[in-house]
Amino acid sequence: IKQLRPQMTSRQLVRAGQVSTLVLVVLASAWVPFIERVSDSLWGYLQLVIAFTSPPVVSAFLLGLFWKRANGTGAFVSLLAGGACAVFMILSQTYDIVPYLNEMHFLAKANLLFVVSILVHVLASLASSPPAPQKVEEYTYRKKLFAQETEELRGSAWYRNYRILAIILLAITALVVGVFL
Known part of the structure; x- marks a missing residue:
């Protein structure tokens, strides 16, 4: 304010x-x-909300990171479309609008929402003008950047190397999920 x-x-x-x-x-x-x-519980509702709000955001992030042609228009349109699809999925579940959709597990719906968000982002980006190369060069993933970073990390101790820490975190997560399955 x-x-x-x-x-x-x-x-x-x-x-x-x-x-x-x-x-x-x-x-x-x-x-x-x-x-x-x-939902039957507040926890189930929170999981549902996170499952339906994160796919459009993650798709915009990943396309922005790995695809030089992705632009702000595509991201904006995909966020709007993903949000609208999420609202529709929740309303369908509440008021039984599309029975087939309602039978799907909410995590499967999240995957569907992710695919829809990516498709909308790609189509909207291709339908609009591409971003200026100098604008996206610094933020888009490149093999050259990965090679430079690998050289910088070569002398680092394992506990300062985020790649090793990420692998350890993935292993711990897999172990915890495996124990509780």
Whole structure:
């Protein structure tokens, strides 16, 4: 708020914070019956929300990282389309709009949402102008960058090498998941 209205006093800022907190509490309270319709538990609902909000974000991140042709328009459109698809999936589950879709496990729906988000991002990026090469060069993955980084990490101790730490983390995660399956 301070950026939009720099002339606001501290007292006015506190009041704006109180009002916005009250509005959010009322909205959250009004949302509870919907949560009960979507999932049996709050934990299940949180998993559902994360499963439906992360695929569009991850697809935009991965395409932006590995594809030089990806652009902001494609990312924006795929985030909107992914969000709309996620809302539709939740509404379908709640009101039984598409029975076949409702029978799918929510993680399978998340995978479907990921594929849809990637397709929308690719199509929207191809339909719009490509980003300037100098704009994406620094942020897009290249083999040359990987080779440079490998040389820099060569002399590092294992506990300072993020690649080794990532492999250890993946092994621990696989072990924990394997134990609880």
